[in-house]
Amino acid sequence: MIHDKTHQLLHSNDSKIVLLVLDGLGGLPHPDTGKSEMDTANLPNLDKLTQKSSGGRMQIIDPGVTSGSGPAHLSLFGYHPYTFEFGRGALEALGSDFDMQPGDLAARANFATLETPGDVSSVVLDRRAGRPNDEECKRLCDKLSQGLDGGVEGCEVFLLPGKEHRFTVVFRGEGLQAGLNDNDPQREGSALLPINPAGSGDERAAKVVNTFLEKALGILSDEEPTSSGKPANGMLLRGFSTLPQLQPFLERYGVKAGAIAAYPMYRGVAKLVGMEGLGTPANFSEEIDVLEENWNDYDFFFMHFKNTDSAGHSGLFDKKVEALELVDNSIERILALKPDVLIITGDHSTPCIHLEHSWHPVPTIIHSKLALPAFDANFSERGLMGGDLGVFHATHLVPIALAHANRFDKFGA
Amino acid sequence: MIHDKTHQLLHSNDSKIVLLVLDGLGGLPHPDTGKSEMDTANLPNLDKLTQKSSGGRMQIIDPGVTSGSGPAHLSLFGYHPYTFEFGRGALEALGSDFDMQPGDLAARANFATLETPGDVSSVVLDRRAGRPNDEECKRLCDKLSQGLDGGVEGCEVFLLPGKEHRFTVVFRGEGLQAGLNDNDPQREGSALLPINPAGSGDERAAKVVNTFLEKALGILSDEEPTSSGKPANGMLLRGFSTLPQLQPFLERYGVKAGAIAAYPMYRGVAKLVGMEGLGTPANFSEEIDVLEENWNDYDFFFMHFKNTDSAGHSGLFDKKVEALELVDNSIERILALKPDVLIITGDHSTPCIHLEHSWHPVPTIIHSKLALPAFDANFSERGLMGGDLGVFHATHLVPIALAHANRFDKFGA
Numbered sequence: 001m002i003h004d005k006t007h008q009l010l011h012s013n014d015s016k017i018v019l020l021v022l023d024g025l026g027g028l029p030h031p032d033t034g035k036s037e038m039d040t041a042n043l044p045n046l047d048k049l050t051q052k053s054s055g056g057r058m059q060i061i062d063p064g065v066t067s068g069s070g071p072a073h074l075s076l077f078g079y080h081p082y083t084f085e086f087g088r089g090a091l092e093a094l095g096s097d098f099d100m101q102p103g104d105l106a107a108r109a110n111f112a113t114l115e116t117p118g119d120v121s122s123v124v125l126d127r128r129a130g131r132p133n134d135e136e137c138k139r140l141c142d143k144l145s146q147g148l149d150g151g152v153e154g155c156e157v158f159l160l161p162g163k164e165h166r167f168t169v170v171f172r173g174e175g176l177q178a179g180l181n182d183n184d185p186q187r188e189g190s191a192l193l194p195i196n197p198a199g200s201g202d203e204r205a206a207k208v209v210n211t212f213l214e215k216a217l218g219i220l221s222d223e224e225p226t227s228s229g230k231p232a233n234g235m236l237l238r239g240f241s242t243l244p245q246l247q248p249f250l251e252r253y254g255v256k257a258g259a260i261a262a263y264p265m266y267r268g269v270a271k272l273v274g275m276e277g278l279g280t281p282a283n284f285s286e287e288i289d290v291l292e293e294n295w296n297d298y299d300f301f302f303m304h305f306k307n308t309d310s311a312g313h314s315g316l317f318d319k320k321v322e323a324l325e326l327v328d329n330s331i332e333r334i335l336a337l338k339p340d341v342l343i344i345t346g347d348h349s350t351p352c353i354h355l356e357h358s359w360h361p362v363p364t365i366i367h368s369k370l371a372l373p374a375f376d377a378n379f380s381e382r383g384l385m386g387g388d389l390g391v392f393h394a395t396h397l398v399p400i401a402l403a404h405a406n407r408f409d410k411f412g413a
Numbered sequence: 414m415i416h417d418k419t420h421q422l423l424h425s426n427d428s429k430i431v432l433l434v435l436d437g438l439g440g441l442p443h444p445d446t447g448k449s450e451m452d453t454a455n456l457p458n459l460d461k462l463t464q465k466s467s468g469g470r471m472q473i474i475d476p477g478v479t480s481g482s483g484p485a486h487l488s489l490f491g492y493h494p495y496t497f498e499f500g501r502g503a504l505e506a507l508g509s510d511f512d513m514q515p516g517d518l519a520a521r522a523n524f525a526t527l528e529t530p531g532d533v534s535s536v537v538l539d540r541r542a543g544r545p546n547d548e549e550c551k552r553l554c555d556k557l558s559q560g561l562d563g564g565v566e567g568c569e570v571f572l573l574p575g576k577e578h579r580f581t582v583v584f585r586g587e588g589l590q591a592g593l594n595d596n597d598p599q600r601e602g603s604a605l606l607p608i609n610p611a612g613s614g615d616e617r618a619a620k621v622v623n624t625f626l627e628k629a630l631g632i633l634s635d636e637e638p639t640s641s642g643k644p645a646n647g648m649l650l651r652g653f654s655t656l657p658q659l660q661p662f663l664e665r666y667g668v669k670a671g672a673i674a675a676y677p678m679y680r681g682v683a684k685l686v687g688m689e690g691l692g693t694p695a696n697f698s699e700e701i702d703v704l705e706e707n708w709n710d711y712d713f714f715f716m717h718f719k720n721t722d723s724a725g726h727s728g729l730f731d732k733k734v735e736a737l738e739l740v741d742n743s744i745e746r747i748l749a750l751k752p753d754v755l756i757i758t759g760d761h762s763t764p765c766i767h768l769e770h771s772w773h774p775v776p777t778i779i780h781s782k783l784a785l786p787a788f789d790a791n792f793s794e795r796g797l798m799g800g801d802l803g804v805f806h807a808t809h810l811v812p813i814a815l816a817h818a819n820r821f822d823k824f825g826a
Binding site: 061065066351359 | 416418422782783784786787788798799800801802803804812813814815816821823
């Protein structure tokens with residue numbers, strides 16, 4: 001969030017800002033050693049950088065609140081997710097590089113195994129159809145597209161394959177509102193739920209989705225078991241949503257921003273605030289290639305690094321340590337571009353001992369010529385407690401970075 | 414305060430949370446030693462616990478604002494006292510274990526010595542009637558009750574004796590609003606003030622209270638000096654108030670909460686937010702007995718320890734040190750119950766060198782398996798600067814504790 005009066009102070013210059021988000025950065029002490037993942041990793045370059053940076057820890061949503069990655073990124077881009085409605089369906093569609101448009105209705109979907117093929121109120125035997133592989137997911141989406149012949153009830157339907165059992169459905173047509181429940185009963189052994197409209201404006205969408213489900217389950221009713229050993233003869237739809245209207249990043253902060261991420265989901269979140277998605281890098285090294293290639297054309301670069309989060313979810317302490325060390329080894333390439341401001345932070349904590357996201361404030365450094373490093377700070381949770389930035393809210397991150405880039409006039413003078 | 418969207422994330426589990434409030438916990442350095450009460454005390458158990466806790470300091474109301482105990486407790490229960498009106502009279506009545514009901518009008522009262530017995534505009538000679546003892550206070554309340562024959566102006570009047578000169582008056586009847594001034598001139602040698610209605614809705618209450626005062630001063634006009642050497646022939650009424658309507662703790666946080674306090678006042682504040690008062694323990698050891706006895710029946714326990722505050726008010730540095738050491742010696746009994754989350758904090762600071770409450774943020778620790786202890790933290794004001802919690806607002810305390818107890822879903826995933 002940027003205050004109107006702060007917004008009026010913005011001016012342009014030729015500074016370059018890099019925001020590097022290490023997904024799930026923060027951790028907790030290992031019970032055997034008392035050291036966190038960041039304490040354990042050997043991070044000479046990041047520690048050196050921390051000693052030339054303002055440091056602190058960033059609160060993402062509200063104290064005690066643990067955030068999913070989508071809303072967490074919006075918050076650190078400065079758009080507090082409590083102040084607008086958005087759903088995961090829309091985020092997933094954006095994340096699949098689908099050109100989602102205002103009015104489109106999206107839902108996250110799983111292929112599932114049903115007890116009674118073709119029945120929209122069947123009992124669910126497996127909520128993930130035993131996890132078919134990515135190719136099977138694509139084949140199933142293509143089969144549905146062909147069977148539906150492009151639409152239901154006068155709406156276009158897009159089926160976007162994802163990883164394993166996951167896909168996204170997007171409906172395009174007039175009058176589709178998102179006030180719909182999930183058909184996912186959340187538990188295996190329970191029956192699929194009917195889709196009901198929440199209000200009177202939602203009736204058309206409910207009709208479209210229910211018709212879609214009837215047809216789709218018919219199309220999938222002849223499915224044999226996939227490589228997973230289970231047939232993908234059903235689907236669960238969750239998080240019906242349309243695009244929220246967000247002020248573009250350029251208008252909000254006066255910087256032309258590009259997003260560099262190996263995972264499409266994170267380019268999707270960035271596009272939601274009007275950043276341009278740059279390239280399709282496969283890993284962090286290729287992300288830095290993309291950064292180098294686009295260096296002259298943007299003011300602000302958002303870069304996303306996934307491995308820290310994945311390791312945290314898996315509880316693989318050594319793997320998270322390794323991921324941090326990979327970043328440490330790569331950081332010199334980013335510094336070689338001489339960014340005026342380099343922010344390194346996370347979107348939330350994912351402590352290995354917790355196997356999940358957590359609410360703990362996220363370690364953050366902002367490197368610039370105007371940084372105020374704490375004595376003895378290092379790149380760790382404890383090493384950044386009580387620094388220049390204290391514990392601050394994520395929505396203040398970009399304004400502070402703009403200040404480090406000398407992009408604000410003085411207020412009241 | 415808990416945001417609506419945060420509230421929606423709550424779920425239940427079987428975790429146990431203990432909130433131990435050491436009244437007036439925070440202190441300031443002794444001018445001779447440079448050490449605060451907490452620095453001076455020998456607190457091996459609390460220091461050890463701090464090294465396994467998230468730490469920080471808690472701001473109670475607003476920066477620079479010193480709080481009374483009642484509003485301070487409401488704030489740390491998550492009800493910011495700036496967002497609703499409440500008066501000390503209602504708190505005192507609740508604190509006396511009186512079953513105060515919606516619509517009841519309460520005032521704190523002192524017995525006082527008047528220059529002209531029976532005169533509602535007499536000069537006040539002693540605002541505390543030389544401090545009669547508790548038995549005399551009870552005799553005076555009984556005498557008033559009998560003399561009034563239960564009521565004035567169609568209202569019931571309840572007289573609740575307290576410590577020494579203190580008592581509480583509660584009026585029960587139709588149409589009693591609390592827009593009334595105190596009759597206390599605040600200075601000895603000044604005259605009692607007439608009770609005036611603040612607005613048109615307050616006229617009935619003003620009439621009831623003025624009639625009560627006339628009758629009551631008549632009843633007390635024959636009083637001889639008590640054991641204090643001064644007659645209790647007058648009274649000062651302050652803090653007219655009715656009960657504020659507060660959302661019950663269970664509804665707000667999803668936890669069934671019990672309050673354990675040797676002083677009724679603190680059970681009263683807890684009841685105001687819908688906690689159940691548990692037992693009538695006489696001291697901290699008996700409070701822990703009550704905790705043990707009720708352990709299986711509640712999710713959340715508020716415990717109150719008074720001695721730290723009393724010593725602060727008296728400026729007895731050694732006594733505050735001793736009070737802290739008493740808690741240190743008792744803490745193992747609480748830990749033996751294996752609470753999932755143990756919070757130790759205060760409702761405000763009461764530095765011995767100040768003899769009064771102060772605005773300084775209150776040292777706070779939250780112990781759980783997901784705690785992030787700062788290196789070298791100990792249980793003291795300076796030892797908790799810059800910890801995981803930073804300087805945070807009291808109204809965030811319970812949500813953070815609920816997070817440590819795994820009682821929130823993830824937002825947006």
